[in-house]
Amino acid sequence: MPSDMEVVMSLLADTIAQIAPLDAGVMQAARARQDMLTKPQGALGRLESLSIQIAGITGQVRPQLKQPAVVVMAGDHGVAAQGVSAFPSEVTPQMVLNFLHGGAGINVLARHVGARVVIVDVGVASEIPAHPDLVSRKIAPGTRDFSVEPAMSREQAQQAVEVGIAVAVEAIDAGADILATGDMGIANTTASSALVAAVSGMSVAEVTGRGTGVDDAGLAHKVAVIEQALKLHNPNPADGLDLLSKVGGLEIAGLAGVIIGAASRRVPVVIDGFISGAAALVAAALAPESKAYMIAGHRSVERGHQAVFGSLDLEPVFDLNLRLGEGTGAVLAISVCQAACKILDEMATFGEAGVSGKE
Incomplete structure (x- = not known):
């Protein structure tokens, strides 16, 4: 049987080993969606970058934080x-x-x-x-x-x-x-x-x-x-x-x-x-x-x-x-x-809203 210390060491090491990099593909898709929303690109500043980070964290292009x-x-x-x-x-x-x-x-x-x-x-x-x-x-x-x-x-x-x-x-x-x-x-x-x-x-x-x-x-x-x-x-x-x-x-x-x-x-x-x-x-x-x-x-x-x-x-x-x-x-x-995630998920794109986008 492993000692208590070995169990603790193993659990901490195992947990650290489970941490993966953010999902770059999902972040790229979230950024692309942000750029299609009905606003000038970057107009919502930190809300945009936060939503992209959270997308990469969760692995969801349109993450929802409800709990x-x-x-x-x-x-x-x-x-x-x-x-x-x-x-x-x-x-x-x-x-x-x-x-x-x-x-x-x-x-x-x-x-x-x-x-x-x-x-x-x-x-x-x-x-x-x-x-x-x-x-x-x-x-x-x-x-x-x-x-x-x-x-x-x-x-x-x-x-x-x-x-x-x-x-x-x-x-x-x-x-x-x-x-x-x-x-x-x-x-x-x-x-x-x-x-x-x-x-x-x-x-x-x-x-x-x-x-x-x-x-x-x-x-x-x-x-x-x-x-x-x-x-x-x-x-x-x-x-x-x-x-x-x-x-x-x-x-x-x-x-x-x-x-x-x-x-x-x-x-x-x-x-x-x-x-x-x-x-x-x-x-x-x-x-x-x-x-x-x-x-x-x-x-x-x-x-x-x-x-x-x-x-x-x-x-x-x-x-x-x-x-x-x-x-x-x-x-x-x-x-x-x-709020950042809701913008990414709920805001309409130019195409969805029938709004003329940037040429």
Whole structure:
């Protein structure tokens, strides 16, 4: 019998191996259809390119996105003990309960776009009461304080990625045809800044923002804590599991798995803000082919988010000065993705409408 570790290794490797390039032929056909619709070529800008990307992802010339879902991964961070957040760790389980009761920002915006919300406890430090809408897949009660020791073992990092893969596949098997990523975890901007600095090569100060709203002194302290951690651990930017185990978060690992799982099933995945962006960097390190399946939902106020776009060659759908996380920006961007696909599918061609086209 294989060990649990061998099973996990095999499942992750198998999932990555299933990720194929986008369907070039379908994209060519979708582009040709866009060029025949009753408008000047390119007149709908990003909606056109989004529809073509989604066609290539799904393998459908006229894709339809009717069952969106957002996966919100929750986990705590040991580095919160260093005072890097304006909020205490107790807020993490309290907000998970708020999600489950339907009262958070992500619940409101998910209802607005008709998206199912999947709440996953992958590493909350306290026990959350059982709830029919809670997916309990806890790997550990939070990470360790990565300013003094690795955040988690390499095995735990892989297990958390595996949780994300499984949750994504379960959502897709239940009918989801587009996924969004969301997060909850006090101090997770600290872990994300560490990951982004490690991957991008930019200085910690360049990619570290105020998170939940720390003051100038708090920001300087946050930068110093991250610098100390990176000097101590020296994570390998090309090794996603090394990044996660040294300075990552369990919910960040879970989101990386969601991205990889979606890509393996040819389902588009809309990336939320800074924390989801850090997870996307990890996913790209683990599975470079997954980048083609990512859609950047929005540009966060967090200053390091732009470094994520540079590393992944992504352009956000919009910029609304959001910094909440939870998947809020991503679910709003799902509505734009749906609109893009509806244009491609429902808009008449010049021939169908009897309109004279360009000579």
